[in-house]
Every structure is written in C-alpha cells, then in structure tokens.
Amino acid sequence: MVRIKDVANEAGVSTATVSRVLSNKPYVTAEARERVMAAIKKLGYRPNQIARSLRSQQTTALGLIVSDVCNPFFTDVSRLVEDCAYKEGYSVFLCNSDEDDKKELFYLQQMLDKNVAGIIISPTQKTPENFALLGIDLPVVLYDRSVKGLDVDTIIIDNEDSAYQLAKHLIDNGYKRIAGIFCDVSTGYERQVGFEKAIKDAGYDAPQLIVTQPRIEKGYIAAKKLLNTSPRPDAVFTSDSLVLSGVMQAINESGLKVPDEIGLACFDDVAWMSLVTPPITVIRQPTDQIARMAVDLIMQRIENPSQASLHVVLKGQLIVRGSTQTRPA
Amino acid sequence: MVRIKDVANEAGVSTATVSRVLSNKPYVTAEARERVMAAIKKLGYRPNQIARSLRSQQTTALGLIVSDVCNPFFTDVSRLVEDCAYKEGYSVFLCNSDEDDKKELFYLQQMLDKNVAGIIISPTQKTPENFALLGIDLPVVLYDRSVKGLDVDTIIIDNEDSAYQLAKHLIDNGYKRIAGIFCDVSTGYERQVGFEKAIKDAGYDAPQLIVTQPRIEKGYIAAKKLLNTSPRPDAVFTSDSLVLSGVMQAINESGLKVPDEIGLACFDDVAWMSLVTPPITVIRQPTDQIARMAVDLIMQRIENPSQASLHVVLKGQLIVRGSTQTRPA
DNA sequence: ATGAAAGCGCTAACAA
DNA sequence: TTGTTAGCGCTTTCAT
Numbered sequence: 001m002v003r004i005k006d007v008a009n010e011a012g013v014s015t016a017t018v019s020r021v022l023s024n025k026p027y028v029t030a031e032a033r034e035r036v037m038a039a040i041k042k043l044g045y046r047p048n049q050i051a052r053s054l055r056s057q058q059t060t061a062l063g064l065i066v067s068d069v070c071n072p073f074f075t076d077v078s079r080l081v082e083d084c085a086y087k088e089g090y091s092v093f094l095c096n097s098d099e100d101d102k103k104e105l106f107y108l109q110q111m112l113d114k115n116v117a118g119i120i121i122s123p124t125q126k127t128p129e130n131f132a133l134l135g136i137d138l139p140v141v142l143y144d145r146s147v148k149g150l151d152v153d154t155i156i157i158d159n160e161d162s163a164y165q166l167a168k169h170l171i172d173n174g175y176k177r178i179a180g181i182f183c184d185v186s187t188g189y190e191r192q193v194g195f196e197k198a199i200k201d202a203g204y205d206a207p208q209l210i211v212t213q214p215r216i217e218k219g220y221i222a223a224k225k226l227l228n229t230s231p232r233p234d235a236v237f238t239s240d241s242l243v244l245s246g247v248m249q250a251i252n253e254s255g256l257k258v259p260d261e262i263g264l265a266c267f268d269d270v271a272w273m274s275l276v277t278p279p280i281t282v283i284r285q286p287t288d289q290i291a292r293m294a295v296d297l298i299m300q301r302i303e304n305p306s307q308a309s310l311h312v313v314l315k316g317q318l319i320v321r322g323s324t325q326t327r328p329a
Numbered sequence: 330m331v332r333i334k335d336v337a338n339e340a341g342v343s344t345a346t347v348s349r350v351l352s353n354k355p356y357v358t359a360e361a362r363e364r365v366m367a368a369i370k371k372l373g374y375r376p377n378q379i380a381r382s383l384r385s386q387q388t389t390a391l392g393l394i395v396s397d398v399c400n401p402f403f404t405d406v407s408r409l410v411e412d413c414a415y416k417e418g419y420s421v422f423l424c425n426s427d428e429d430d431k432k433e434l435f436y437l438q439q440m441l442d443k444n445v446a447g448i449i450i451s452p453t454q455k456t457p458e459n460f461a462l463l464g465i466d467l468p469v470v471l472y473d474r475s476v477k478g479l480d481v482d483t484i485i486i487d488n489e490d491s492a493y494q495l496a497k498h499l500i501d502n503g504y505k506r507i508a509g510i511f512c513d514v515s516t517g518y519e520r521q522v523g524f525e526k527a528i529k530d531a532g533y534d535a536p537q538l539i540v541t542q543p544r545i546e547k548g549y550i551a552a553k554k555l556l557n558t559s560p561r562p563d564a565v566f567t568s569d570s571l572v573l574s575g576v577m578q579a580i581n582e583s584g585l586k587v588p589d590e591i592g593l594a595c596f597d598d599v600a601w602m603s604l605v606t607p608p609i610t611v612i613r614q615p616t617d618q619i620a621r622m623a624v625d626l627i628m629q630r631i632e633n634p635s636q637a638s639l640h641v642v643l644k645g646q647l648i649v650r651g652s653t654q655t656r657p658a
Numbered sequence: 659a660t661g662a663a664a665g666c667g668c669t670a671a672c673a674a
Numbered sequence: 675t676t677g678t679t680a681g682c683g684c685t686t687t688c689a690t
Contacts, residue, residue: 003667014677019669027675049442050383051667054682059379061422061443069408072401072600079398082425091439093390094423096411110420113378114390216600248604271401271545272601275577332683343661348685356659380683383666 002043010039022047053115062092062298063111065104065121067145067185068214069096071242072270073285074122077143080291081120088299090117099185099213101125108134118298123147126186139301143294145186146311153297155290155312159187162283162316163194163239166265169281169318170235171202174327175263179208179233181222181247183240188214191239191267208233212243219246227254235263235324241270244280264323267316278322286314331372339368351376382444391421391627392440394433394450396474396514397543398425400571401599402614403451406472409620410449417628419446428514428542430454437463447627452476455515468630472623474515475640482626484619484641488516491612491645492523492568495594498610498647499564500531503656504592508537508562510551510576512569517543520568520596537562541572548575556583563656564592570599573609593652596645607651615643 004022008015013032020028021036028036039045053059062085066074078094085092093111097104104124108131111119118139123130128150131140142154170178180195182188188211199207208226212218219242226233227250238244244266256262258278266273269284293312300307333351337344342361349357350365357365368374382388391414395403407423414421422440426433433453437460440448447468452459457479460469471483499507509524511517517540528536537555541547548571555562556579567573573595585591587607595602598613622641629636 001667004669005667015668016670016677016679017675020676023669029675032676046438046442048383048444048667050379050388050444051682052669054377054379054383054684055667055669057682064423069404069411072404075398075401075404078423079404079425082398082423086424091422091424091443093420094393094407094411095415095420096408109375113375114420115377115379245600245604252604252606271574272604275574275581275601275605277581277606330683333685334683344684345661345663345686346659349660352685358659361659377683380666381685383668384683384685386666 001048002045004045004047006043007036007039007045010043011035057115059115059117060090061114061116062090062295063095063107063114063116063119063121064092065095065097065107065111065119067097067099067104067122067124068242069094071214071240073144073241073268073287076270076287077122077291077294080288081294084292084295088295097124099124101130105130105133112138117302120294120298123150124185137305139298139305141294141298141301143290147186151309153301153310153312155293155297155314156187157285157290157314157316159190159316160194160197162267162318163191163237164198165194165316165318166267166281166283167195167198167237168202169320170237170263170265170324171198171204173263173324174329175235175324176204177207177231177233178204178235178237178263179210179226180237181210181212181219181226181239181243183214183243184211185214187267188239195237214240214242216242216246216249219243220250221246223247223250227251227256233262234327235259235265238264238266241266241268241273248276259323259325259327263325263327269319274321278325281321281324282319283316284319285316289314330377331374333374333376335372336365336368336374339372340364386444388444388446389419390443390445391419391624392424392436392443392445392448392450393421394424394426394436394440394448396426396428396433396451396453397571398423400543400569402570402597402616403473405599405616406451406620406623409617410623413621413624417624426453428453430459434459434462441467446631449623449627453514466634468627468634470623470626470630472619476515480638482630482639482641484622484626484643485516486614486619486643486645488519488645489523489526491596491647492520492566493527494523494645494647495596495610495612496524496527496566497531498649499566499592499594499653500527500533502592502653503658504564504653505533506536506560506562507533507564507566507592508539508555509566510539510541510548510555510568510572512543512572513540514543516596517568524566543569543571545571545575545578548572549579550575552576552579556580556585562591564588564594564653567593567595570595570597570602577605588652588654588656592654592656598648603650607654610650610653611648612645613648614645618643
C-alpha cells in the first residue's frame with residue numbers, strides 16, 4: 001500500500017502539501033501541485049478513505065433504507081438514487097427494512113455507526129420513535145412516506161389527489177361498485193382518503209374496503225374475498241403494485257375478464273403494467289424525480305444542516321390503459 | 330459521542346480491556362467483563378467502525394457490483410445478497426456498472442478505496458483487465474457471468490444445458506421456425522450455443538439469430554426485424570427478460586397471437602412472467618441459491634484467502650407455461 | 659488478566 | 675506558501 005507519506009517523499013514536499021493538493025485547497029504553488037500530481041500518478045496512490053474519514057469525521061457514504069426491495073417501485077428509486085449519489089461522489093449502503101420496525105432501527109443504527117453523511121429512507125415505522133432513539137442530528141430525507149411528528153425533509157406524491165383522480169376516472173368510465181384494497185402504510189391511508197372522497201362525491205354507497213400489507217399474497221387473499229361477495233365489485237382499485245399482482249392471480253383463476261367483467265386500477269407504473277393484457281391503468285409516480293430530489297435534498301442538508309425542512313409534494317400522473325375501458329351503461 | 334475511553338473510565342478499566350470485551354477476546358475476568366458491559370449499556374456506547382477499520386485494516390462491508398440494476402434478475406439477487414450479508418454482520422455497497430466497462434473499473438477502485446472485505450460482482454467486462462489493473466488480492470466472487478482467464482470463485486447456471494432444454498421444449502411442442510435473440514454477454518453466448526445445438530439436433534435449418542444488448546428497446550428493435558421476415562418465425566427464444574419485454578411490445582403492436590401465431594420462451598422467471606396472458610415459459614434461475622452461495626463463498630474466501638477457487642454451476646429449471654403451448658402439426 | 663503506549667493513514671492547527 | 679505536529683477512536687503488542 002502506498003501512503004500519503006510516500007507521495008510526499010517522492011514529490012519532495014510534506015504530507016500536508018499533498019493533502020492540500022488532494023482536497024483542492026488553496027495555498028499550493030502550481031509547481032508543487034504538479035510535482036505532487038506526478039508523484040501520485042507515478043506511485044498509483046489512492047487516498048485511504050477510512051483514514052480520511054476518521055480524521056475528518058465525515059464520510060462520503062449515504063445510507064439508503066428501503067421498506068421493501070422486492071417492490072419494483074423501490075428498486076426503481078434505489079437504482080436512481082445510487083446513480084445520482086455516485087455522480088455527487090457518494091456511495092450508498094443499501095438496506096432493506098422489509099416493513100419491519102426492528103430491522104429499520106437496526107439499520108438506522110448501523111448507518112450511524114458507519115458515520116454515513118446522510119440517510120435516505122422510506123420509513124416503515126409510523127412514529128418518530130426509531131429516529132428519536134438515535135438522537136438523530138444526521139441529515140435524513142424521507143421519501144414515499146411521511147412520519148407524523150418527524151420534521152425532516154420529505155418527498156412524497158399527492159397521494160390523496162392522485163387517488164381521487166384515479167377513482168374518478170373509474171367512475172367516469174361507468175364503473176359502479178368499486179372495491180378498494182389499501183396498504184397499511186402512510187401512502188395507503190392517504191390514497192384511501194382520496195378514493196373514498198371520490199366515491200362519496202359520485203354519490204355511491206360506501207365501497208368495500210380491505211386494508212392489508214403490501215405483499216403479493218395479501219393481494220391474492222383480499223381479491224379472493226372480494227370476488228366472492230355479491231354483488232361482485234365491477235372494479236378493483238389497489239394502492240400497490242404487489243397487491244395488484246396478487247389480485248390478478250386471483251382474477252385469472254376465477255376466469256373473470258378484464259375489463260368487461262372487472263376493471264382494474266393501481267398505483268405505480270412498474271414495467272409489466274403495460275405488458276399484460278389488457279394493460280393496466282395506473283398513477284405513475286415520478287420515480288426519477290423522487291430519486292433526484294432525495295439526493296438533492298440530502299446534499300443540501302449535508303451542506304447546510306440547519307436550514308428549514310422541506311416538504312416536497314410531487315404530482316402523480318394518471319395513465320389510462322385498457323384495464324379501465326368505458327363500460328356500457 | 331461516547332468513546333471507548335469513556336467506557337473504560339466508567340468501568341474503571343483500561344481501553345484495552347474494553348476492546349477485549351468488545352471483540353470477545355479471552356483473558357478478561359467475568360467480573361471485568363460485566364462491569365464493561367454495564368458501562369457500555371449505561372453510556373449507550375457504540376464502537377466507531379471507522380476507527381476500528383483503520384486500526385485493524387479490515388472492514389465488514391462488501392461491494393456488490395451489478396451489471397444492470399434495472400434487470401429484475403439482478404435486483405432479485407441484490408436483495409438476497411443484502412439479506413444474507415447483513416445476517417453475517419456485513420453491510421453492502423451497491424453499485425450499478427450499467428454494462429459499462431469504465432463504470433465497472435471505477436466502482437472496483439472505489440470499493441478498493443473503501444477497503445471492502447470482498448466484492449461480489451456480475452462482470453461487465455469480458456476480460457480480466459479491470460481486475461488485473463487493481464492487482465486484486467481481494468476476495469472476489471463472480472456471479473451470473475464468468476470471465477475467461479480470471480480464476481476466482483464463480484457462480485453460474487448451466488446456461489448451455491438450460492437453453493438446450495428450453496429450445497428442445499419448443500421443438501417438442503411443434504415449433505418449426507424458432508428465432509433466437511441473445512445478449513452480448515457471457516451468459517448470452519452460452520445460451521446461444523445450447524439453443525443452436527438443440528436446433529441442429531432436431532435437424533432444422535440454421536435459425537435466425539440476433540445478438541444485442543440486454544435492454545428493452547433492443548428487444549423491441551430485434552422483434553420488429555424478426556416479425557418482418559418471411560417466412561415469419563413461429564416462435565421467439567430470448568436469453569433475457571428485458572429483451573422479452575421489448576419483444577412483447579412489438580408482438581402486441583403487430584396483433585399477433587401468442588402462442589397460436591408465435592410462441593415465446595425466455596430466461597428468468599421474473600414476477601410478471603406468470604401474470605401476462607398467456608404466461609411465459611421460462612428457465613428459472615435459482616436467484617436465492619445464487620445469492621446465498623455468493624455470500625457464502627465470499628465469507629469462505631475472506632476467512633481463507635488462499636483456498637482453491639470454486640466454480641459452482643447451478644441448474645436452471647424449466648417452467649412450462651401457456652406461451653409455448655403445443656402446436657397442431 | 660490487565661494496562662501503557664504505539665500507531666493505522668490521514669487532516670488541520672499552528673508555526674515558520 | 676509550506677512544514678511540523680497532534681490526534682481522530684480504536685486495536686494490539688509488550689510489559690507487568
């Protein structure tokens with residue numbers, strides 16, 4: 001291993017000068033800088049990040065804690081976060097809390113131990129507890145979900161509005177008995193509110209509702225239940241793509257035709273939504289913007305820890321496809 | 330921040346003793362150990378991993394370099410690797426080389442700079458160059474793809490056999506003009522070999538072949554081309570799920586019916602494969618085994634760097650679905 | 659079984 | 675503008 005001292009010797013300067021060159025600090029003559037650069041190149045020197053971190057008490061690593069990496073929405077965002085972060089010179093630790101409060105806390109602590117510069121997280125826990133336990137003075141950005149009572153930078157979409165829009169689209173297209181399956185997370189609640197509002201505004205009876213976890217099997221179970229009620233719903237509104245997978249499995253088994261016998265609408269425009277027959281009408285979340293903003297905010301917060309916290313609300317985009325075709329009245 | 334010294338003071342011992350307790354070293358009386366534990370608990374002490382790493386010259390972090398995080402196969406594996414690694418007490422840096430040699434080298438260097446304990450990678454570069462440049466004496470595990478001339482632990486599936494099996498299945502089911510789309514990576518080559526062998530063994534003419542990159546758009550372009558030839562292929566065999574997405578888009582646009590007018594077979598049982606109509610016949614790669622083995626091998630290698638390198642070949646599993654239904658002769 | 663002290667590789671005061 | 679030096683928090687000889 002070649003150390004900073006070796007470079008200093010080779011260039012005939014002190015380690016301090018090498019350090020200054022390394023961090024682009026002023027007060028180095030062009031000539032000295034060049035000699036140092038030459039020495040670095042010649043020796044193939046690469047600074048030891050660990051030593052640097054220990055001394056400077058800061059790292060260029062970010063923690064990315066995702067509530068479920070199986071969910072394509074989150075993998076999408078993770079990929080983009082990783083991309084943006086590396087462009088800023090930061091590397092990212094990926095963690096999967098798996099919708100488990102305990103795991104979330106564990107990872108939060110791990111990240112703290114690793115001295116990450118900041119944490120980007122889609123929180124699993126609904127209360128600020130996990131964050132409080134850490135006495136977090138560390139930059140944190142929440143995305144996808146907010147936590148009541150936790151005043152940190154947050155990026156979400158207008159879940160209530162989007163859900164309202166999506167439900168209204170179903171209503172406008174002639175669906176009458178729209179059942180809803182929502183997830184037991186903050187986004188799920190918000191989407192449920194928008195959904196119920198739209199149903200109410202249309203003057204329909206209170207809809208059938210199921211609240212469950214964002215898992216394929218849960219969607220399957222919920223759909224089985226819904227399809228067995230009578231009168232059967234003529235459309236299913238789901239707040240999560242994993243749940244929709246399960247719903248579709250149940251529908252396929254039942255032999256019901258989409259959209260003629262049952263309409264389908266969902267959140268998240270994951271890849272397969274446009275591949276199935278018929279393709280699925282969705283609210284697309286701007287994953288690229290979410291990721292970009294998340295990294296942006298964390299960078300801002302790292303630079304300026306005391307600025308007032310930002311709450312960014314992005315717009316979901318309704319994408320109409322075959323699964324919600326107009327019904328004959 | 331509470332330091333080891335604070336704990337030592339609180340417990341009335343030296344930092345060395347605290348360190349011994351921390352690393353479960355012998356030569357500490359039960360009584361001292363208890364006092365230390367109490368002090369740790371009381372002060373909420375958590376060892377500084379960076380300091381520890383600097384001193385001990387080792388970390389408990391792994392680098393996971395993925396050739397394309399957009400590909401569900403890789404996200405699947407990543408998730409599982411992350412899971413297994415954390416169970417072993419290791420955290421993982423996720424990097425996306427994006428099928429780009431330069432990016433791969435960049436990340437390899439980054440990981441080296443970070444002093445990771447090992448690297449798990451699905452290599453993008455086909456030659457050992459990137460690894461050679463680093464003078465890697467670091468534990469490395471290759472997965473999904475092998476690199477000629479690089480003798481390190483490797484986990485792949487029996488691509489040639491699996492492809493042969495999948496092609497033979499098409500042949501057995503009465504498909505006659507099977508076109509193949511393969512990717513320009515080591516797995517793609519191997520799958521192509523198995524495919525061509527099966528075609529040849531069946532006594533068919535040389536099939537139409539397209540070699541391209543593992544991207545949705547590429548699949549779309551390739552399919553457009555294939556669908557315009559005459560006679561049109563009666564089945565398409567693809568080596569990659571992203572490519573298949575593109576192929577399906579093209580087929581949907583053309584109005585062709587699967588499997589009556591065109592059969593479809595692919596590698597990787599990603600989630601939507603069983604959701605589309607008809608569901609897709611695939612070779613399933615055992616992503617869980619791959620991930621588990623990858624972490625296993627890297628752990629072994631970390632413990633015993635000099636052991637002979639292992640080449641694990643796992644079996645792909647043929648899953649027959651509607652997209653390759655028997656054709657009437 | 660325990661403690662004193664050196665030092666991992668680097669950065670940042672401070673002195674020159 | 676540059677060099678000297680202390681020390682980040684920890685582990686690990688080496689003495690005891």
